[in-house]
Amino acid sequence: MIVRHITALLKGLSITLKEFFSRKSTQQYPEEKRQPYAAYRGIHYFRPGENGEERCVACGLCAAVCPNHCIFIEAAESEDELKHPERQYAEIYSIMLERCLFCGYCEEACPKQAIALSRRYDMAVNTRNQMIYTKDKLLAEGLELDEESVGGEIKKTGRRSLWGA
Amino acid sequence: MKLTIESKKVEIEPGATILQAAEKAGVYVPTLCHDKRLKAYGSCRMCLVEVAGSRKLLTACSTPAADGMVVSVNTERLNEIRRRLLELLLVHHPLDCPVCDASGACRLQDMTFEYGVTSGDFSDKRKDIPVVTNSPMIERNMGRCIFCGKCVRVCDEVKGVRAIGYSGRGFEGSVGTAFGVPMDCEFCGNCVASCPVGALTSKPFKNKARPFFLSEETSVCSYCGTGCRLKLDYSDPEQHSFLQGKLWRTRPDDQDELTAGSFCGRGAFGYEYVHSADRLRSPYVKRGRKQEQSDWPRALDAAADGLREVASRYGSAAVAGIISSQATNEESYLLSKLMRVGLGSGMICAPAGLGELAWREAAFEILAGLPTAAAGEITAADLLLTVESDLSESHPVLGIRVLQAARYGGARLIYASARETKLSHYAASDLRIKPGSGAVLMAYLGRCLLEKVKRRGGLKGLLGLGEFTSSVRKLTAGKTARATGISVGELTDLADQLDAAKKPLLLISHLAHETQKGSDYARAAANLAYLLARLKGCDPPVVFASEFSNSRGVLDMGGDRSLYPGGNLEEVEKIWDVKVPGATGLAAAELLEKIEAGQIKALYIAGLDPATQLLGGARWGKALRKLDFLVVQDIFATEASRAAAVVLPGVSWAEKEGSYTNFSGRVGTFKPVVKPLGLARTEWQVMMGLMERFGVAANYPDLAALRCEIEKLLPGYFSGKTRNNKPGGTLMPFVTKGLVEKPGGKYRFLMLSGNSLFQLGSYSGHSAALSERMPRPVVEMSGRDAVRLKLANDDLVEVVSRRGKLRGKLKVVEGNISGVVYVPAYVPGAAAAALLPAPDSKGRAVGCAVAVRKVR
Structure with a gap:
């Protein structure tokens, strides 16, 4: 009877002891940050254009496809050909992140590969207002992220894609 | 088959x-x-x-x-062919759908999706054609064009303008103007509306909203009396990703039998006033000498107290109301009730419909109702007679009907006017008559028809025959020829044609600013219509195009002095359950005189600015300042509102529920699509608030309840069943009345004025696109006069009358009769009203003598 209790205790302690010397699985967040998987969908950002232009042309497909209606766009016409080569641009672009379910449809629908979802997940803020990601914020976010995280390769088929060049 | x-x-x-x-x-x-x-x-x-x-x-x-x-x-074979056709179209199509206005409402896009064309076997360079932006209002992006030719054909076949055509061959082909000059057309927007892709785009709408985010509501146009159904594309923040509700554009309704899917420049580009920065956003109440922002309860109290005070001090006859012809039926009815029951004053008038009123009075005496044929009659007619009326300019969509009937329907168009306009070019006979002689012409034609009707024994039961016959007995062909300036041969030919035609139709407008038309014009037209009806055995064949969106409804609702809703005073007293003050016979001219004489001390103006919209504008401006108490309900700040003691901000038609009655009695209802701006409130709610303060029962929880009450007086009004032109009636003796002011001496030109394509009422001036198109009046003058005054096209000229002056750009029209200048009314900053004399109580045409000089 007693022996049985002692073996059980030793068994338990052996695990404790083993874990004591094995590699730690906890992380010192926020000093240390977890690297999510490649397909992880986190906070949105605007991919910068090749020549510094804005890719978004305010076509509204992201807002149209968004299941939670959290994207608001107001289009306008621009005179600045360098910044907005297609003249139409988003005067107001905002995402209400607290409503977003990170489905990534906006990224999929975007014909200009302007919006994308990064692997950033740390979005805790103090006020609701800070959860509204405006165009400036999205653009700044895009410049901060390195090229590696810029995804969305265009698929190439045998027949010429009508949407290609 | x-x-x-x-x-x-x-x-x-x-x-x-x-x-x-x-x-x-x-x-x-x-x-x-x-x-x-x-x-x-x-x-x-x-x-x-x-x-x-x-x-x-x-x-x-x-x-x-x-x-x-x-x-x-x-079949599979056909679908494969269609797929191939689409592939071929998509070889050159730029596929810039993300920035194309048509995206979401594009026929090519829809079909590409429908037939699953995701890739193609053909390849070539995409077209890279620069966008043509040099035209006002319309932009042409020829890279997107698929050469369906609809725009070019609409411009020619529907509008008869031919502003755009094909140029170039094969791959170089495009749609454009001759020599690539900027478009200079009617800007009716039909080309843009008919484009199946985004090759033609409207500048005010371009790059602003996506069609798939817009909600659609069928409405009525708020401008002229044609009453075209329009589709309003608006954003609804509750449905789509918009931060605010806004009216983005208007489109024609192709299900509307009246328009068949066409509209005009005012309908296409005139909606911007809804969101104009000049709109009134809050009530104002005058304290001392300054108007101060206020809230509704205080403003309504101030308005009610002020009116009541004047009424108790000077009697209720010292309070009067003026209602705009762009007010809805419901508002007109409420104002009519408020004035008559609440204030006990019968002094209410709808002066913007001056022309209508003259016509209406003539018609009342003759036909016991306002007879007017529907638009379908234009298409069915085989002879169209239009006298001093240019429907293609004042009522462009009716103008389309007229043109189509004349060009493809086999109808003979007879156009008699002092001006050469678009209709002249398509008319079978284009008669240039002296200004103001249309009444004589019609009276003479009536005289000719009288003989013919008499011979066929069709005069039975016709009253006033003797008086009419004796009044036109001396109106011989020779005398008419001298008065009108056309030959006796042409006159007799015209009478014979009217006699020979199976379905003749008289096309008449009688607009407030048409200075050459008085009540004799209305009488002559009504007489002629009535005789034609007798001759052909039909309803009076006349289309009387009313001026504003609700000119006719305002009168139907009792918006003017001797008119009561339904026309029967006893009935009105029964329904309203009060003693209604009798008709006081207050015409706009008398109202003005009474204000000047100090007999009218308080005025309620609903929706118009007398200084710029009414005849004798200059006098009105001064008269308003003489009033003890002025309440102005309008959507814009005007000269009147600046003088007002209480300003009540109203809302545009896109923000309220209501109805307009068009020229033929068709009632078009509309619903609000955007929220009222700022503190502005719908007019009918404001009027109910006032009625409450006057102790008048206003138990209308919604408009349906109000319409119910109106239908008690006018059975079936909103379902379009009330129209009945009673047979029988009286002919009126014809007396030429002449003009209030004749040209002579220093002021040697007669100024004609009328409604232009781009400016009508106060709304167009606040619509950016329309104002840009016509920032200043285009003054028309005949070639001979221009040579004599050494003036040329595009010269800046000053038109001066005894009362005021305006500046405009000269347009030399070779075919116009000499001695006449034509000035469009309602151009902001250059109101023709300020030049015109006030009408007199005899119903004479005002006329207006002006001098024209070049501005250096």
């Missing part, structure tokens, strides 16, 4: 096309270049169908259906 389409049997009239048969059978045939308003074109080949027994494929839009045809629409 019977035929089988996709195994559905259908019976149609001979002459119909396979496409029309398919439509009737409910079979969908894809088309890109087809438009029911246009002649068959057959360029896109999307509507190819297989017909049993024919080796060739046939285009459904241009092939007449034959008896016993067996047609297939959706």
